[in-house]
Amino acid sequence: MIKTWRKFSLLLVLMAVTLVIAACGGGSEGGSASEGGGGQVDVGIVLPTKDEPRWVQDEQRFKDALAETDYSTEILFSQGSSAKEKENVDILLNKGIKVLIIAPHDGAAAAAAVESAKQDDVTVIAYDRLITDTEAVDYYVTFDSLAVGAAQAQYLIDNAEGSGVPLYLYAGASSDNNAFLFFQGAWSVLQPKIADGTFKIANSSEAEALKDTAELSRDQLSKVLGQVTTNWDPNEAKNKAQTHLTGVGADMKGDVAVLAPNDGTARAIADVFASDGEVTNYVITGQDAEKASVQYIIDKKQSMTVFKDVRTLVKDAMDMAVTVLEGNEPETTGSYDNGAVEVKAKQTDVITVDEENVKAELVDSGYYEAGEFTGLK
Numbered sequence: 001m002i003k004t005w006r007k008f009s010l011l012l013v014l015m016a017v018t019l020v021i022a023a024c025g026g027g028s029e030g031g032s033a034s035e036g037g038g039g040q041v042d043v044g045i046v047l048p049t050k051d052e053p054r055w056v057q058d059e060q061r062f063k064d065a066l067a068e069t070d071y072s073t074e075i076l077f078s079q080g081s082s083a084k085e086k087e088n089v090d091i092l093l094n095k096g097i098k099v100l101i102i103a104p105h106d107g108a109a110a111a112a113a114v115e116s117a118k119q120d121d122v123t124v125i126a127y128d129r130l131i132t133d134t135e136a137v138d139y140y141v142t143f144d145s146l147a148v149g150a151a152q153a154q155y156l157i158d159n160a161e162g163s164g165v166p167l168y169l170y171a172g173a174s175s176d177n178n179a180f181l182f183f184q185g186a187w188s189v190l191q192p193k194i195a196d197g198t199f200k201i202a203n204s205s206e207a208e209a210l211k212d213t214a215e216l217s218r219d220q221l222s223k224v225l226g227q228v229t230t231n232w233d234p235n236e237a238k239n240k241a242q243t244h245l246t247g248v249g250a251d252m253k254g255d256v257a258v259l260a261p262n263d264g265t266a267r268a269i270a271d272v273f274a275s276d277g278e279v280t281n282y283v284i285t286g287q288d289a290e291k292a293s294v295q296y297i298i299d300k301k302q303s304m305t306v307f308k309d310v311r312t313l314v315k316d317a318m319d320m321a322v323t324v325l326e327g328n329e330p331e332t333t334g335s336y337d338n339g340a341v342e343v344k345a346k347q348t349d350v351i352t353v354d355e356e357n358v359k360a361e362l363v364d365s366g367y368y369e370a371g372e373f374t375g376l377k
């Protein structure tokens, strides 16, 4: 009831704001630059790339949510380029945005883009990926990324049999702060099981050298990531996995465990492990609950994924944007140190999904439709 009333009053406020903006002539004509064309935009959204289903998913969920707002919005993709990202931000600034929601391609390089947004008094919300080493970030909406890594690691432990299980480690791109958090979360859970001999590391001398270190520093993480990064690129992941399997002896094959950082890289790595005759079984992690990986889980080609409900992240980001547009302070649940400031953050939990609960979590919940998959039980 209260919720309905709040929604209703929000709607009234939105309508009033729209009227005032309309009465003032929209602002874009009065502004100095409207070369971006297409008139006034209230909230600009910049996403890293269309090449990964994860971010196309976010675009779709944003579109669904935007259908319900009266504010004007525009979504632009940076296609894996920080230069393009900066250009996108400039286009949106020229359209008079008041709030920028941005998932950076490269967390450090994006500082320049958000600093120009700040100069225009725009509120900056980092979306999913933190922007680092700048004071020009106001808020951060994110999943619990340490928990993502921890869930992946726990799954490998729960599904390992006996001891001396070969463990292959892979990570995301070093330019993405999340890649550090995922690996850090995974390491905190895996490390005791590496130290006690349950797992033996197959593909990283840097990780091997740190096997008795429970908590890794940023520098130590950098060294390991430098060796096992996939750069979030399935092709790079595939090539690395091939090189690793070619480089090891039979003692590093048999039943193995693979820490893959996300679904795109997991499918590529899984295909390589599946085609190696000396690998008798592999347990492999993922994250994002991409449709293709849901199918892989149903087909027993990928063991698990970490479901991050993008609807929640989109809602948090848009609620925050609207709160700011109304002149209020958004609610946050904690903060993240980005190297320059403590950024106020709103964080969302994640869910481990494997063949046991894939239908309940991802289909019965309405996230996907049953007809999008084959062999779903």
Ligand code: BGC
Pocket (backbone or CB within 6 Å): 052, 054, 128, 129, 172, 176, 178, 179, 232, 262, 263, 287, 288
């Ligand atoms: C996101 C993941 C995504 C990865 C690659 C990370 O920052 O949190 O969901 O799979 O980037 O795009």
